Amino acid sequence: MSIFYVLVVLLLLLQNPSSTQCHTKGMRPRPYAGSGLSTNMTKVQISEQQFMRWVKFVGGLKHSVFKTAQNKLFPSHTLHVSKNHGKGGFSSIQAAIDSLPFINVVRVVIKVHAGVYTEKVNIPAFKSFITIQGAGADNTIVQWGDTAQTHGPNGQLLGTFGSATFAVNSPYFIAKNITFKNTSPVPAPGAVGKQAVALRISGDTAIFVGCKFLGAQDTLYDHLGRHYYKDCYIEGSVDFIFGNALSLFEGCHVHAIAQVTGALTAQGRNSLLEDTGFSFVHCKVTGSGALYLGRAWGPFSRVVFAYTYMDNIIIPKGWYNWGDPNREMTVFYGQYKCTGAGASFAGRVSWSRELTDEEAKPFISLSYIDGSEWINISL
Numbered sequence: 001m002s003i004f005y006v007l008v009v010l011l012l013l014l015q016n017p018s019s020t021q022c023h024t025k026g027m028r029p030r031p032y033a034g035s036g037l038s039t040n041m042t043k044v045q046i047s048e049q050q051f052m053r054w055v056k057f058v059g060g061l062k063h064s065v066f067k068t069a070q071n072k073l074f075p076s077h078t079l080h081v082s083k084n085h086g087k088g089g090f091s092s093i094q095a096a097i098d099s100l101p102f103i104n105v106v107r108v109v110i111k112v113h114a115g116v117y118t119e120k121v122n123i124p125a126f127k128s129f130i131t132i133q134g135a136g137a138d139n140t141i142v143q144w145g146d147t148a149q150t151h152g153p154n155g156q157l158l159g160t161f162g163s164a165t166f167a168v169n170s171p172y173f174i175a176k177n178i179t180f181k182n183t184s185p186v187p188a189p190g191a192v193g194k195q196a197v198a199l200r201i202s203g204d205t206a207i208f209v210g211c212k213f214l215g216a217q218d219t220l221y222d223h224l225g226r227h228y229y230k231d232c233y234i235e236g237s238v239d240f241i242f243g244n245a246l247s248l249f250e251g252c253h254v255h256a257i258a259q260v261t262g263a264l265t266a267q268g269r270n271s272l273l274e275d276t277g278f279s280f281v282h283c284k285v286t287g288s289g290a291l292y293l294g295r296a297w298g299p300f301s302r303v304v305f306a307y308t309y310m311d312n313i314i315i316p317k318g319w320y321n322w323g324d325p326n327r328e329m330t331v332f333y334g335q336y337k338c339t340g341a342g343a344s345f346a347g348r349v350s351w352s353r354e355l356t357d358e359e360a361k362p363f364i365s366l367s368y369i370d371g372s373e374w375i376n377i378s379l
């Protein structure tokens with residue numbers, strides 16, 4: 001038994017050397033180490049100092065803090081999944097994934113032809129370099145309807161983690177032009193156990209282009225690693241983009257379907273040491289209900305909206321401390337050059353901020369996620 005675990009750990013290290021340090025980008029930040037912090041500094045000042053050091057560091061463009069990504073973008077072979085069994089290939093996405101070797105080392109494109117695929121999909125940790133290519137997000141849909149309260153095969157509760165329709169545990173994943181959906185209905189206000197994830201991404205260096213994520217509570221579990229979302233549509237009610245990844249959302253449309261009060265993000269950064277956060281750039285926020293931009297799921301939660309249009313559904317305070325006033329001193333919530341009636345800074349909580357050019361800089365380009373190393377969406 002224990003030998004098995006040692007083997008698994010070794011394999012993990014071999015397969016994805018960066019995974020162990022996803023959230024502690026080497027040299028940043030170095031709290032309390034010869035940094036001249038006086039014991040008199042408040043948490044706010046410490047947090048501020050750490051942040052400005054990080055801004056300088058990222059702005060310096062000579063950081064390589066995660067291990068260098070070695071993506072393989074050029075397709076090695078293509079598998080087909082279709083509803084027409086006659087055409088050959090596979091009739092489910094999971095069957096196509098299961099056909100790959102236990103450790104996958106080449107880029108495999110899985111073309112998922114038009115249709116609604118009602119199945120739960122899991123991509124294991126060693127099946128790297130998988131591309132899922134739909135026939136347009138409105139044409140290819142993968143859906144399932146588990147919630148945190150659904151019982152799994154052994155009778156255990158699935159929990160939020162296990163509720164995902166589509167779960168990705170491997171690095172270098174790419175999805176294009178496909179919809180990931182959790183069909184569970186919008187829970188009544190105050191209902192418990194209704195978390196229902198459409199997609200969970202736990203692998204480093206993932207790219208989503210032209211995808212839709214549909215659900216209600218907890219739609220997109222942006223769990224761990226560096227992720228890039230381009231031209232995507234994300235719909236939900238409460239905490240519908242959540243997790244502890246380092247992610248850039250560019251040109252995305254975020255749509256709330258909350259009946260009363262909702263929250264767009266619940267970013268889970270837990271300490272100064274973790275280099276995680278969500279950045280929304282040139283996005284659009286629309287929908288129903290009254291929406292917080294974010295709730296401080298982690299005490300060091302970090303979220304920025306830049307150049308983003310916000311409809312008149314944003315609660316003026318903007319952000320919620322998750323019932324813990326201590327978090328107001330350590331979270332980092334910012335806006336930069338946003339537009340629309342919901343973007344007004346007038347009513348915002350005092351512990352969020354309108355970013356300066358310098359402060360915004362690290363959040364608004366691909367370098368936020370070391371993207372030049374591993375992103376090429378033209379392939």
Ligand SMILES: *[C@@H]1O[C@H](CO)[C@@H](O)[C@H](O)[C@H]1NC(C)=O
Binds near residue numbers: 038039040
């Ligand atoms: C810390 O505060 C005390 C009392 O307010 C003061 O005497 C001391 O000089 C301060 N130390 C530093 C390093 O600022």
Ligand SMILES: *[C@@H]1O[C@H](CO)[C@@H](O)[C@H](O)[C@H]1NC(C)=O
Binds near residue numbers: 136137210211
């Ligand atoms: C795929 O997504 C891209 C990006 O959103 C879009 O430009 C393109 O038209 C989509 N293709 C199809 C077939 O839907």
